[in-house]
Amino acid sequence: MITMSARPHLYSFNGLANHSIKLKAWLLAWLFIAMSGASQADQSQSNHLRFGVLPLQSPTKLAGMFLPLTDYLARVLGRPIQFVTSTNFSRYMDRVTSRDYDLIYLNPLLYSRSREHGYRVIAKVASEPFTGILVVHRDGPIKELSADTLPNGLRIGLPDPDAYAATVMTRQYLEDLGIYIDEQMQVEYFGSQDSALLALHSGLVDITGTWRPSLRSMPEQIQKDLRIIAETPPQPQMPIAVRDDLPEDEIERLRQALIDLPKTQEGQAIIEGLGFKKGFTFATDAEYLEVSK
Numbered sequence: 025m026i027t028m029s030a031r032p033h034l035y036s037f038n039g040l041a042n043h044s045i046k047l048k049a050w051l052l053a054w055l056f057i058a059m060s061g062a063s064q065a066d067q068s069q070s071n072h073l074r075f076g077v078l079p080l081q082s083p084t085k086l087a088g089m090f091l092p093l094t095d096y097l098a099r100v101l102g103r104p105i106q107f108v109t110s111t112n113f114s115r116y117m118d119r120v121t122s123r124d125y126d127l128i129y130l131n132p133l134l135y136s137r138s139r140e141h142g143y144r145v146i147a148k149v150a151s152e153p154f155t156g157i158l159v160v161h162r163d164g165p166i167k168e169l170s171a172d173t174l175p176n177g178l179r180i181g182l183p184d185p186d187a188y189a190a191t192v193m194t195r196q197y198l199e200d201l202g203i204y205i206d207e208q209m210q211v212e213y214f215g216s217q218d219s220a221l222l223a224l225h226s227g228l229v230d231i232t233g234t235w236r237p238s239l240r241s242m243p244e245q246i247q248k249d250l251r252i253i254a255e256t257p258p259q260p261q262m263p264i265a266v267r268d269d270l271p272e273d274e275i276e277r278l279r280q281a282l283i284d285l286p287k288t289q290e291g292q293a294i295i296e297g298l299g300f301k302k303g304f305t306f307a308t309d310a311e312y313l314e315v316s317k
Contacts, residue, residue, distance in 0.1 A: 076125030171202030181229035
């Protein structure tokens with residue numbers, strides 16, 4: 025597990041661009057500590073909250089995205105918050121099942137499972153529809169997705185079996201077209217959204233399931249070489265949830281802090297670093313009740 029702490033007033037925040045060097049140095053130091061196991065002392069401090077982030081990207085990339093948000097929330101609450109991720113979706117959900125995290129950021133399908141273990145949604149990503157996309161090489165041989173014309177034996181790259189947009193939703197989309205990937209394609213799982221996209225770009229697979237924020241996060245040249253060939257119908261957006269034993273006043277302060285991000289320059293920089301368009305908005309549990317495989 026990768027663990028990092030955000031403590032109130034640890035550094036001054038004047039926009040991501042102004043502290044990128046300091047953040048990188050801090051991030052590398054914390055990665056070393058986390059990998060060596062030296063962060064266990066922090067985990068024992070009951071005053072800490074633990075923010076578990078689904079391993080959609082590599083630990084380094086996730087930390088760069090979420091540490092500014094974690095620090096901001098720590099300052100809002102006046103107590104330390106640890107950024108925590110895991111090596112894969114299964115291990116992450118083991119931690120959710122054990123209620124090891126106080127806050128969680130995860131996909132709608134896994135949130136529907138986390139509800140059984142005492143988590144409740146407080147906010148969701150705003151504005152952009154939550155969809156899966158299927159991506160191919162811009163100049164590659166796949167021009168359309170059709171059960172009649174798509175050849176058997178194509179290689180499809182996916183991040184993880186439990187990646188909701190990239191795997192579950194794109195599988196269903198293809199099945200609705202009469203394309204059954206376990207029967208007609210060679211399926212490869214690469215562990216993260218970035219790895220699946222890089223596998224496509226390097227020619228290891230012919231088509232990849234992912235979602236728009238991951239494609240946007242790729243270097244510009246990679247984006248130019250790829251194109252979206254299909255997009256699934258939308259589902260409820262990625263939620264942030266809290267464990268049900270957190271004090272109500274802290275839950276409300278966290279919710280309001282997330283929703284208020286676009287109102288300040290600091291918050292806008294955090295949103296940009298996360299790769300979102302408009303930050304977070306209010307969410308209700310009822311929105312996720314119908315989410316299932």
